[in-house]
Amino acid sequence: MADFKPRIVAFLCNWCSYAGADLAGTTRVKHRADVRIVRVPCSGRVDVSLIMKAFERGADGVIVGGCHPGDCHYITGNYTTRRRMFVLRELLGFIGIEPERLQVTWCSASEGSKWAEVVEDTCKVLDSLGPLKQVKDLTENLRSEAKETRPSGA
Amino acid sequence: MALEREAALREKAETLLVEGKVRLIIGYGTNASGEVRPLVARTSEEARGFVWNSSCVHNLAAYLTREPVAAMLRRGEHVGIVVKGCDARAVVTLIQEGQIARDQVYVIGMVCDGVTASDGGALAIRCGGCQVRVPLFYSDLIGDPEGIAPPPGNPLEDVAELLAKTEHERWAFWRAQMEKCIRCYACRQVCPMCYCRECVTERSEPQWIDKAPLPRGNLAYHVIRAAHLAGRCSSCGECTRVCPMGIPVDMLNRFLTSRIGEAFGHECGIDCEADLFQSSFSKDKDPEGFIR
């Protein structure tokens, strides 16, 4: 576990959270480097398929960043994000993936320090949760050993 | 009583067709062995083939968004459909979502005693506790709505059982299910709410969901589909019924439906004018304790 470095993908909205993350950089606020950012026009663009793809392809955690309610550049995008992220976290928990792996944050363009805190806290959460074994569990073996119909080995 | 309703249904259907109120009616009929299946009637003679009994399990709303009915509706024609209470929810949601116009669909609502599980005899689990034995939405109601009580049973028993397990156990359960899935897409094709012209599953540039029927891609498919159905699913149970591999597909949907009901007070398919769950919001009341 000591060697484990969580891989985090962050979907950040262009107008607020991405700018906030950028500000963290320009003001030299330190935070862990385990996050990779994908810029989207609005957090409302972040569909479950993006998040599932991130988890599927090796992310241990995902952060979705949007504008504070009332400040969305597209007026109402982040309100729908709020509902959608609630649903997805519930669904993840139901299938046995820790909902804490999906972190959602409202982070404005001026909140560079907040972004750094979000990254640090998310990294700490993932340090204790460990790698997303469930998905790695699916990719290591093409089918479980129990019933094998294919003649060639997995 | 089912026979009385069946006779009344046939009469109603024949009248609608003869009077030219609808071009066709989607209902239930039987094959030569007496097994119930969807039937489209265009003439009063064909309408005499309609049946109504506890094997009328299909959600016929699926046909409203498929061709040729979809094309007919686009041309401004009218169609009729036979619905149970659960199916009626799907029709309402389609109206809410702008897929069909309220005045183009003549909805024949059936008072329903529940459908039997596929092995015959016992009431399907999803019918337990049903609040819509009398459909909430219809142009015409067949059957006496007086004194109709929900059937016994708890349709969320399997969901509760799974929730009582640990995260680890839940994962093991769903992993085993995802290993069975062969990606026949019957669950999607039979669903009235899956009407996207290009499903995210078919998107290839970029590709979001693996095509191969391996557990990894299967998980993405089912999770994404369940999330896309959040707040829209009518709990008709068809997806689970049609799965050839016995995967309890609709458990994901029923779980979400109950959580959305608890957390947002939202129930789908009740009111044609109501806002949709995924495209509306409450500025003050939507839960956001999980957001930092």
Add this chain to the structure above:
Amino acid sequence: MITVPEFLRRLFDAGGDEFAVFAPVAHDYGVMIERIEGPEDVSLDHVLSKNTLKDVMLPSCEPIARFDLAKGAVEPVADDARAMVVVGSRPCDAAAQAIVDKILGGEPADKRYMDRRERSVMVTVACSKCDAACFCTSMGYGPHDETGSDVLLLPAQGGHLVRAITDRGREFLAKVGIAEDQDRTVTPPPEPTRKVTTEGLKAWLDKNFDHCRWNEVSENCLSCGICYYLCPTCHCYDIVDEAGLTRGERLRVWDACSFKGFTKMASHQPRVGRHARYRQRIMHKFKYTVDSVGETACVGDGRCIRFCPVGVDITEILEQLPSEGKA
């Protein structure tokens, strides 16, 4: 005379690790033909397994190559080189596999599939019962038919008679030390009640691609893949690459002409409506395969009828197509 469990026991005793053995196993969602490690779990009371021999011969998902940037290599995935013995499939499935052999064996031959067929031994257990969906006799086969089998186990009083049908079957029996039976009385085969006549069908199909009847006969069909995936003669597949950034694999996976994304990689799905896609099913099975390899690609196993969730019945449709006007 031998019982099927005893046959399997002798097979495992004699073959050990030499064979990969496949047999029907009961699950709560149906009996499935799958790989078994021992004779204990086999189910024999059923009419027909839910899955077909496709799961064994042309699996739903099969890696054919692996690639790894770190190794700088693309490695073909070798097939298991052992003989594959299927015990407990039915005559319809064996016959269906023989039809698929003709299609996939035609030039250019599908090497992976044909190699596998070279190594496979079909020990078919003939039928003692059929159900309402079976119609093998209408397609020129039957519950005790030999087509495609290497060994046929025929039901008799107290067990099954062992008959070698091919040289491969004879060699296999010799290897596992099971003797063929001298003639004894075979229990008469059951008679499927479902019958369909295909007289005049091919001639009608040859001339009526655009007939309006195609719009009528498959109204219930919702274009899922069940009848394609569970059909023993359907064999369409797709090749997909699934990978991370640095390694992955190339897989052969089942495909179905009913899917909207069918042949998208070539350019698009040419059959735009549901009726056009169902027409393709009928045409491919009852005309195109007849034209190309001289076989009707339907053996009357009835799975498409048994498992269609909306009651589409191919035998009903085959009778309606060339008939005069809708009833």
